[in-house]
Amino acid sequence: MTTARLRLTPGDVVGPVRRRTFGSFVEHLGRCVYTGIHEPGHPSADADGFRADVLALVRELGVSTVRYPGGNFVSGYRWEDGVGPVAARPRRLDLAWHCTEPNTVGVDEFMRWAAAAEVEPMMAVNLGTRGVQEAIDLLEYCSVPGGTARSDQRRANGAADPYHVPVWCLGNELDGPWQLGHKTATEYGRLAAETARAMRMVDPDLTLVACGSSGSGMPTFGAWERTVLTEAYDEVDLVSAHAYYCEEDGDLGSFLASAVDMDRVVAAVTATADAVRAERRATKRIHLSFDEWNVWYIHAQASKPPTGDDWPVAPPLLEDHYTVADSVVVGNLLVSLLRNTDRVHAACQAQLVNVLAPIMTEPGGRAWRQTTFHPFALTSRYASGQVLRGTIDVPTYPTSRFGDVPLVDAVATHDEERAELVVLVVNRSTDASTRFEADLRAFRAARLVEALTLSDPDPHRQAQPDDDGATAPRPNGTAAVVDGRLEVDLPPVSWSILRVALAGQGA
Helix, strand or coil: EEEEEEEEECCCCECCCCCCHHECCCCCCCCCHHHCCCCCCCCCCCCEEEEEHHHHHHHHHHCCCEEEEECHHHHHHHHHHHHCCCCCCCEEEEECEEEEEEECCCHHHHHHHHHHHHCCCEECCCCCCCHHHHHHHHHHHHCCCCCCHHHHHHHHHHCCCCCCCCEECCCCCCCCCCCCCCCCCCHHHHHHHHHHHHHHHHHCCCCECCCCCCCCCCCCCHHHHHHHHHHHHCCEEEEEEEEEEECCCCCCHHHHHHHHHHHHHHHHHHHHHHHHHHHHCCCCCEEEEEEEECCCCCHHHHHHCCCCCCCCCCCCCCCCCCHHHHHHHHEEEHHHHCCCCCCEEEEECCCCECCCCCEEEEECCEECCCCHHHHHHHHHHHHHCCCEEEEEEEEEEECCCEEEECCEEEEEEEECCCEEEEEEEEECCCCCCCCEEECCCHCEEEEEEEEEEEECCCCCCEEEECCCCCCEEEECCEEEEEEEEEEEEEECCCCEEEEEECCCCCC
């Protein structure tokens, strides 16, 4: 059996585990909002029409932050349509997804849902078809206590206190020609800077996110970030990155190495941001908001929007049904985000319910967990404290997309208060188990608390609505701590979480 060896020391710290790493994304797209988080006729619906069964799963998932309302949707969105009496709200064509938007859920409903779900809201403003004035109007509506037209409008709509939204995205994917209001980098950079300056006149403490390129495969990637940040560096805090992955043409080996590409995206965008910083002789450093990431079978039938005269409300769209292999990749992408915690200060898995989602619903019926639910939930629950860099000795294997890549990938977190070390590890081998050993002698490792592994003899097995636990992680009986070394056998195509209590302190 091949062996991978990881050496960890408490002083080799990358940075803190950031709660905003465990963000998600709710867009007015498909059934994410309507019959997803919101379904007034559902047996579990609360007074606002939100599904209590979905709220319970969101809390179990451990989501920290939710980006809203888009996504492509935001570039044509008029936020005023979604406030005030629901019966008086206009229905609009959503050109992004060729649907009809009823505006039943808007800013106030989303904020009440976020409070019920115990998540921090991250708002996006429309810089596609709109601009500075509309952005500061929305900020005034959300953040000013009262005494102005927009804040008094919010109060009249039932929210006496401001929402205090801390993070705002300045548009979405505006280098994409599919985007309403598609712009050049210079056009967008100047608009982003102007909008940011105006928003800071209302609240100087906001965290503002500039649009990076919509993907590393775009011809604009790199040059876009450089130009945008040259225009807006002094006004923004983060620049966004987006990345989606899928298994193509049966190439499971390359798919399992998707995190290699995520690492490269982080390195490229941060290098560009740092180059602009050096040119400007700036003191602050721009970090990343990886506010769209996931597995997405973008060319599948489920991802094709309606056409022609068909403008439905909330049709099933982008409803990928995920496999065990998909969940292993999701777990590995979380490893990458944690490994880059010094530069990735926020991240949002796209999306939360029904659309590329860990949570699925049936209209009027069940809510259930996809395979990808589990690595996210467990990582959010147990990764805390500081992220450790570690040194890993591991064989490589060849891939057609990324060249030779490590057979095993891992990251560890060390929480002194909890007196716990958590190791997240992925075996990318498609056909063989791998022995994994972590040298923990620098920590006085005491005992193994838990070892869970997500795998299946069929890596393409999917969870089912009536048995969503069939593909959940299971205890790994091969794991043990022996003489300060953590040892475990990793089955092929697997993700594992290993928790170790440290000597002299409680678990």
